[in-house]
Amino acid sequence: MNEDDQAHYDSGKRVQIFGKSEAYKTALNTIPDYPSWEVKLSAVLLAIEVAAKTQQKDNTGIAGDKTDLASIMIASLMKYSLRAKTEAKGLKNKLLLDGLSHPDTYYRGSADIIMSRANAVKDLMKNNLTLLSVLDALQITEMETNILNFNGSKDLPTSFAKEKKSTGTDLMEPLKLKLDDAIESIGDLVHSYFPETVMASNFDLTSKLIKHGRHNILEVHLFDEAGKPITGGVVQDENSDKMANADDNVATIVSVKTGKGSFKAEAPGFVAQIFPVRIVRSTTTIVVVKLKRIN
Numbered sequence: 001m002n003e004d005d006q007a008h009y010d011s012g013k014r015v016q017i018f019g020k021s022e023a024y025k026t027a028l029n030t031i032p033d034y035p036s037w038e039v040k041l042s043a044v045l046l047a048i049e050v051a052a053k054t055q056q057k058d059n060t061g062i063a064g065d066k067t068d069l070a071s072i073m074i075a076s077l078m079k080y081s082l083r084a085k086t087e088a089k090g091l092k093n094k095l096l097l098d099g100l101s102h103p104d105t106y107y108r109g110s111a112d113i114i115m116s117r118a119n120a121v122k123d124l125m126k127n128n129l130t131l132l133s134v135l136d137a138l139q140i141t142e143m144e145t146n147i148l149n150f151n152g153s154k155d156l157p158t159s160f161a162k163e164k165k166s167t168g169t170d171l172m173e174p175l176k177l178k179l180d181d182a183i184e185s186i187g188d189l190v191h192s193y194f195p196e197t198v199m200a201s202n203f204d205l206t207s208k209l210i211k212h213g214r215h216n217i218l219e220v221h222l223f224d225e226a227g228k229p230i231t232g233g234v235v236q237d238e239n240s241d242k243m244a245n246a247d248d249n250v251a252t253i254v255s256v257k258t259g260k261g262s263f264k265a266e267a268p269g270f271v272a273q274i275f276p277v278r279i280v281r282s283t284t285t286i287v288v289v290k291l292k293r294i295n
Contacts, residue, residue, distance in 0.1 A: 007034045007180055008180065009045065009049075009052075009179070009284075010210065010219070011046050013208065014250075015186060015208045016042060017221055019034075019038055019041075021215045021227065022226060022227035022228045023229055028190070031189050031190075031193050033189055034189055037182055041186065042177045048172070048176075051171045051175060053074075062222065070107075073118060073143075077107070078104050080125060083134040087131075087134050091131065102123065115150070115151055122143045122144065125140065191203075215254060217253070218235070218252070218285050218287065220246075220253075221288045222246055222250070222291060222293075223249065224291060225292060229249035230291060231248060231249055232267055233245075233246040233265060235264070236263065237256060237262075238261070242256065257295075260277070261279055265289045266291075270294060
């Protein structure tokens with residue numbers, strides 16, 4: 001997700017958490033149309049998550065498969081062409097000798113060039129089987145199979161990129177429009193049924209679009225075991241000196257190190273809790289932490 005995608009998604013997640021909080025969910029569920037919009041909000045957030053996962057996929061495995069199949073194909077061509085080349089030299093067949101005298105670097109270039117050269121060398125050996133006693137039909141079949149396998153893989157990275165775009169990147173803009181519509185509709189309902197209330201004001205703050213830039217951000221929402229927001233909390237990165245005080249019940253740490261990290265959440269009157277989080281580059285990771293009260 002780019003910065004704008006992430007900002008919209010974060011806004012939607014905050015609205016979702018807002019609706020599930022003990023402070024507001026009872027009141028929100030008295031609004032006749034709210035439950036259906038809550039379902040729509042959850043559905044579009046899930047669709048954005050799926051599209052984002054598609055965007056994050058890479059073709060390393062596919063490209064690796066393609067490279068491996070190319071290596072297998074070239075190895076078989078070199079093995080049998082060297083045998084045939086030696087025999088062609090003994091037969092003093094210059095035409096055949098020249099056609100088989102290629103190093104493995106000959107099979108470099110675009111996939112189409114590699115295919116063209118591989119087929120040409122293989123066909124030269126196949127068409128001269130009656131002259132080449134060192135080869136037989138099974139070895140020709142082996143080379144043909146390896147060539148076919150490579151041919152089947154050579155377009156996979158391109159196909160993968162097209163699929164990734166159509167099922168990931170291209171979906172983001174229409175999904176953001178749906179998300180904005182859901183957030184706006186929920187906001188209209190909140191202001192309609194509970195005008196000029198703290199809840200309405202907090203909804204506006206919650207749903208505000210915030211662009212942090214391309215940072216690794218951890219956003220921690222603190223609740224007690226009953227689901228009530230905890231104010232006055234602090235979240236500490238155990239692996240650095242970074243920390244953040246909770247604004248209402250949300251603590252945000254910017255520029256967190258990517259990968260698996262360890263964090264501590266604490267608040268007056270509650271037992272401190274250490275929790276692990278995997279931080280993804282250029283992404284806001286939202287975590288809900290429930291703290292136990294000190295008996």
